[in-house]
Amino acid sequence: MVLGKGPETLYAGQKLNDNEWHTVRVVRRGKSLKLTVDDDVAEGTMVGDHTRLEFHNIETGIMTEKRYISVVPSSFIGHLQSLMFNGLLYIDLCKNGDIDYCELKARFGLRNIIADPVTFKTKSSYLSLATLQAYTSMHLFFQFKTTSADGFILFNSGDGNDFIAVELVKGYIHYVFDLGNGPNVIKGNSDRPLNDNQWHNVVITRDNSNTHSLKVDTKVVTQVINGAKNLDLKGDLYMAGLAQGMYSNLPKLVASRDGFQGCLASVDLNGRLPDLINDALHRSGQIERGCEDRRQHFEEEEEEEEEEEEEEEEEEEEEKKGVLKFLIYYFLR
Structure with a gap:
């Protein structure tokens, strides 16, 4: 706010990009x-x-x-x-x-707002980004849509045994991590498998008290971990898969041996909003912008036509x- 002498800035709120209403x-x-x-x-x-x-x-x-x-x-x-x-x-x-x-x-x-969707067309397609910065705390958000029951969504190794992984196992989200005390896994408790070709929202958080939370759509699982609190990650952050030779060296409790085939969108990495295509350090396989589903596309067109009839003054596009x-x-x- 400026009253003629220079701006005054106030800051309030945290983790507001959780797809929930805030006042x-x-x-x-x-x-x-x-x-x-x-x-x-x-x-x-x-x-x-x-x-x-x-x-x-x-x-x-x-x-x-x-x-x-x-x-x-x-x-x-x-x-x-x-x-x-x-x-x-x-x-x-x-x-x-x-x-x-x-x-x-x-x-x-x-x-349901889908921002900057990207399609990984095969299970061997993946990309890498700069290291995930999540040493003392973490807030991750992404959306996904797939028909495959299994697949690697996110992985970053670290110093010593530290790592973080997010994967889809038999249609359910698994959040696997190690802060130095041994690997842990938090499994999403969705009512049904999520490989239903619909968009789903995932929020993963870790605070200073070492409370880990996995929220998939409206279902939340929380776990407090004793011991080490810092996540010291190194190297690239892999999205949607790994190079084939890396799967054999994955930590315990990580189940995936193939990449994620489907769409990822609205990726937020601890406040960093990467362009998955332009910001990629490396890309492999068939990766495309957008997430086209012909059946859904036609349904959306019909809905738009109805809305345009009801709101005559609304622009066509x-x-x-x-x-x-x-x-x-x-x-x-």
């Missing part, structure tokens, strides 16, 4: 600021003598004003609801046409990233 509140009283994200509160005071905030527009999902920040964040991909500014619900005003001007490049309604941009020309004095 954000920003309150300003003169030069006092308060930011609340869920139950996390941060407070600050603006510098200088100014107390009046002047603004010309409200933008959500994208930032076009770049003067006050050194690094421009990428556009928001996800869902927003109940966006209230000074008592006005701008998303509702835009949807109902009760605002003078609203530029809309998003869709209303809840959807939406941009890839969900963006809500509101332009309201007035001053707060």
